[in-house]
Amino acid sequence: xxxxxxxxxxxxxxxxxxxxxxxxxxxxxxxxxxxxxxxxxxxxxxxxxxxxxxxxxxxxxxxxxxxxxxxxxxxxxxxxxxxxxxxxxxxxxx
Numbered sequence: 001x002x003x004x005x006x007x008x009x010x011x012x013x014x015x016x017x018x019x020x021x022x023x024x025x026x027x028x029x030x031x032x033x034x035x036x037x038x039x040x041x042x043x044x045x046x047x048x049x050x051x052x053x054x055x056x057x058x059x060x061x062x063x064x065x066x067x068x069x070x071x072x073x074x075x076x077x078x079x080x081x082x083x084x085x086x087x088x089x090x091x092x093x094x
Contacts, residue, residue, distance in 0.1 A: 007059070008059050011052050012049075018041055018042075019045045019046065021038070022041035022045055023042065025037055025038025025039075025041065026039055048072075050075060051075075052064075054071065055068070
């Protein structure tokens, strides 16, 4: 009997395929638009993989989406804090 894959497992597979597609689009040298698209796909897939990689494999769709949103909010807060602190840290060495 074939076991049905859970939502987190399917999402992780999709993100891995997105990472591969992004890398392939970046590796091509002929079209700048495809390069930009590949870079965008790679960045989004990487950020989502941070959250999806930490999901429980038996989590429901609702719990998965809440967890992903929470992790992405934390990542955004850390990036935001880093951006806001750069001017302060740059003045420390003077």
